[in-house]
Structures are given as C-alpha cells and as structure tokens.
Amino acid sequence: MWRAIASNALTLFIVVLVAVAGLLAWGRQQFTGPGPLAESVCVRVERGDSLSAVSRKLESQGAISDARIFRIGADYSDKAGGLKFGSYLVPEGASMARILEILTAGGQSTCGSEVIYRIGVVTAEVILRDYDAAEGRYVEVAKFVPGTDEVPAAYSDAADDLRWRVTLAEGVTSWQVVDSLRKADFLDGEIAAVPDEGTLAPDSYEVAQGDDRAALLAEMQARQARILAELWKARAAGVPYASPQEALIMASIVEKETGLPAERPQVASVFVNRLARGMRLQTDPTVIYGLTEGKGALGRGLRQSELRRRTPFNTYVIDGLPPTPIANPGRLSIEAALNPAPTEYLYFVADGSGGHAFASTLAEHNRNVAAWRKIEAARGATPPVGIQGD
Incomplete structure (x- = not known):
C-alpha cells in the first residue's frame, strides 16, 4: 500500500511540476511577447507612484493584459523600484518587458507636453504643445507672448515634467536673442554681453528648466561656427x-x-x-x-x-x-x-x-x-x- 501511495504522490508531484513549469512559461510569454496595444499611448508616471498603481494604469489603458504579471516580471527583473517620473510613449504592440524598460530608463519624457520658446524677428512667444499618441505628432494647445498676453490656464496647469525648447527664427538679431533669453523665466544665469551679430545659429535647442543662459548662447555660437566652417570649405x-x-x-x-x-x-x-x-x-x-x-x-x-x-x-x-x-x-x-x-x-x-x-x-x-x-x-x-x- 505504501508503495502505491508513494507512486501516486510522485505522479502528483510531477503533474504539479509540469503545471508550474507551464504556468511559468505562459507567464514569461505574456511578459516578453507582443502586447495588446493597437496604437501608441502616452503613459504618465506620477511622482511617488507605486508599481501597483502604474501596473493598474497600464492595464486600464490597454497597454498590458495583466497587471499581476507585469508586477511579477518587474520583481523578477529587479526593476520594481526603478520607475522614473514623467510621461512616456509606449509604442503599439510593446511587450511588458519593453514597457518596463521604457518606464525605468529615465531621461526626459518622450511624450506629454512640451514648451517651445520661439524667438522671432518681431517678438518672442511661448507655444505649449501636447503629444497626440494616436496621430504620432504634437498638437498646439496654447500660445502667448510673455509679458503681453494673459498666460493661458493650459500653460499654468501643465504638468511639471514639461520638455523645453528654445527656437531661433532665421534672421533674428543677436540683441533680440539676448533680450528674449533674459525674459525667459525658465532659464537661469546672467548674460554678460551681446554676442557678435551673425554668430548665433537659428535652430531648435532642447533645454531644461534652470539651464544657464550663457551656456545656451555658447552652444548657439558653436553650432554657427561649425556650419560656417563646413560651408566655407565647400564654397x-x-x-x-x-x-x-x-x-x-x-x-x-x-x-x-x-x-x-x-x-x-x-x-x-x-x-x-x-x-x-x-x-x-x-x-x-x-x-x-x-x-x-x-x-x-x-x-x-x-x-x-x-x-x-x-x-x-x-x-x-x-x-x-x-x-x-x-x-x-x-x-x-x-x-x-x-x-x-x-x-x-x-x-x-x-x-x-x-x-x-x-x-x-x-x-x-x-x-x-x-x-x-x-x-x-x-x-x-x-x-x-x-x-x-x-
């Protein structure tokens, strides 16, 4: 009788092992395989968000099929505590593993809202844009001239993980650039003198809040010097x-x-x-x-x-x-x-x-x-x- 009991127990143990192995294989496939998203979405991680809260948000947005599997995969990958605050673009069909990588990689947000401080030949203006994940492009939400127009509520209430760009229009003068940068309240630092006319490259410059104005001007000068040197050789x-x-x-x-x-x-x-x-x-x-x-x-x-x-x-x-x-x-x-x-x-x-x-x-x-x-x-x-x- 004991031999029969031992045989049945061994059989049951093997069945359980096979079931567990199958469950683990299924879970791994769910975690690493293609996800359910039919189109890209923008996922926001708030400051202090827990893995549980983020996993539920991902599930509600249709980015993942099972919040529990996402949490287990994050624990197993030793990334459960590595979520980074910000707004991130999750592409269509992204696996849970890929989404976890996106949300823990850090760096600037890849979607959400961005502010363009455009320095034009007549005036400077602030443009607030939101990323439309479905269309794959930024759409304008608000625009105003600092110090002249009323600041729109959309700008005042915008998330604090904004991306910032300073854009110089072609044909602006160096005095206009310096004057506008001094009025840019998201930048810091003093500007000692107006750079020589013509030495700043009209272009788009990605910045962060608190960046130094003089350092930004130096980058504009360096970029223009490179362009001029390159084109001079090909004259x-x-x-x-x-x-x-x-x-x-x-x-x-x-x-x-x-x-x-x-x-x-x-x-x-x-x-x-x-x-x-x-x-x-x-x-x-x-x-x-x-x-x-x-x-x-x-x-x-x-x-x-x-x-x-x-x-x-x-x-x-x-x-x-x-x-x-x-x-x-x-x-x-x-x-x-x-x-x-x-x-x-x-x-x-x-x-x-x-x-x-x-x-x-x-x-x-x-x-x-x-x-x-x-x-x-x-x-x-x-x-x-x-x-x-x-």
Whole structure:
C-alpha cells in the first residue's frame, strides 16, 4: 500500500511540476511577447507612484493584459523600484518587458507636453504643445507672448515634467536673442554681453528648466561656427569674399531679403554680381539695421532722407559690404551666399506673390518695378522707396 501511495504522490508531484513549469512559461510569454496595444499611448508616471498603481494604469489603458504579471516580471527583473517620473510613449504592440524598460530608463519624457520658446524677428512667444499618441505628432494647445498676453490656464496647469525648447527664427538679431533669453523665466544665469551679430545659429535647442543662459548662447555660437566652417570649405570658386566673416555678412543680407528658400541662391547672385561690377548693393535691410542697431523692427517704411544718410550700413551710400552681419542667417542663406546661382541678375523687386521678379538690365527691372507699383496701388498700399536699382 505504501508503495502505491508513494507512486501516486510522485505522479502528483510531477503533474504539479509540469503545471508550474507551464504556468511559468505562459507567464514569461505574456511578459516578453507582443502586447495588446493597437496604437501608441502616452503613459504618465506620477511622482511617488507605486508599481501597483502604474501596473493598474497600464492595464486600464490597454497597454498590458495583466497587471499581476507585469508586477511579477518587474520583481523578477529587479526593476520594481526603478520607475522614473514623467510621461512616456509606449509604442503599439510593446511587450511588458519593453514597457518596463521604457518606464525605468529615465531621461526626459518622450511624450506629454512640451514648451517651445520661439524667438522671432518681431517678438518672442511661448507655444505649449501636447503629444497626440494616436496621430504620432504634437498638437498646439496654447500660445502667448510673455509679458503681453494673459498666460493661458493650459500653460499654468501643465504638468511639471514639461520638455523645453528654445527656437531661433532665421534672421533674428543677436540683441533680440539676448533680450528674449533674459525674459525667459525658465532659464537661469546672467548674460554678460551681446554676442557678435551673425554668430548665433537659428535652430531648435532642447533645454531644461534652470539651464544657464550663457551656456545656451555658447552652444548657439558653436553650432554657427561649425556650419560656417563646413560651408566655407565647400564654397564655389570665385566668390568675392576675403574671409568667412564676409560670407556671413552676405548671408545675413540674403536672409533678410527673402523668406523663400528657393530664391536665396538667386538673391545671392544679384549681390555677388553687383560686387563684381563695382555696383553698390542698395538693399533696404542694411539701412534699417543702421537705424535700429538690430534692436527690434523699424515698424515703418524707410524715408528718402534715411536712404541718403551716410551710415556704415547704408549700402545706397557706401561701397561694398557693410562692416558686420545684419542678423543671424540660417544654414540655407549661408550656403546660398557661398554658392550663388549662376545668373546675370543685377536687380530684383517684389512680384506680389511673396517672391521676387529678377532682372539683368535696368530697363527690365523698371518694368518689374512698374508692375509691382500697380499691385501696391491696387492694394491701397504705398510702394517702398528702397527698391533695388532705383
């Protein structure tokens, strides 16, 4: 009898072992296999959240099939206490193991909300965006001008794990950048002096709250220096610049003359051709810079007396290039200045469509100017006085 009992017990033990092994294999497959998500979701881990709370949140959002298996897998992986505060993008089909890795890796949030502090040529503005996991992109939630507009509730109530970016528009001046950074209350530190004009790269810079303003400016300068050095090496033969600095001056003029990327090589060709023929550049943006010193927009048209006034930046009066850049040009304008289009153009004027009409002769240019003035008259506007070739 005892032999039968022992045999039955052994059989039962083996059955239990097989069942446990099967259960463990199933649990492992559930933990490491593809998850149930049909589309990406944004999962937020609050400060102080327990593994139990996060696992229930994941289950309610459909990211995992079983909160208990997720907790067991986290314990077994020795990551149960490693959850990091923030908002994280969980991709479709992510396994529990992958989700645990995402939530414990640390670093900045990969979804949720972000703030873009955009420094433009007219003003700086704050843009709050939320990540739409279903669409896979950020959507604008609120926008305001600091110190002018009322701060939207969406911004005031935003989560404290915001991602921050400072973005420089092409054509901003160094004074505008410094003035705006000093007003950015999410940054810290003093700025001793305004960097040389043209030395800051228009680009998007990821920052964190409390970052040093001077360090951010140094990164902008380093990025622009790398761009200029790279493009200087690839410059076209025969461009009329004695140094990269002169190319940067030309690029800043191109930047301020057109907002259309496709036109920049043509605009650059006009100025290069004028220099080659000993003609004055006659470009309004340089005159404006001489009046404003880059400290904001002029806000009105140029007067004839201002076009005749001799300043180091009045290219209607001086020969050659002005002494410094008149703004911070972007990469495309620097590239255009160093590789202008091969044209015979000497003039250009607005064509009413947002672009310009180019001409190789004064007669042709005068016809383009007449057409532009008709457009302006039809709009009830006063034609600008500073037109190339006038």
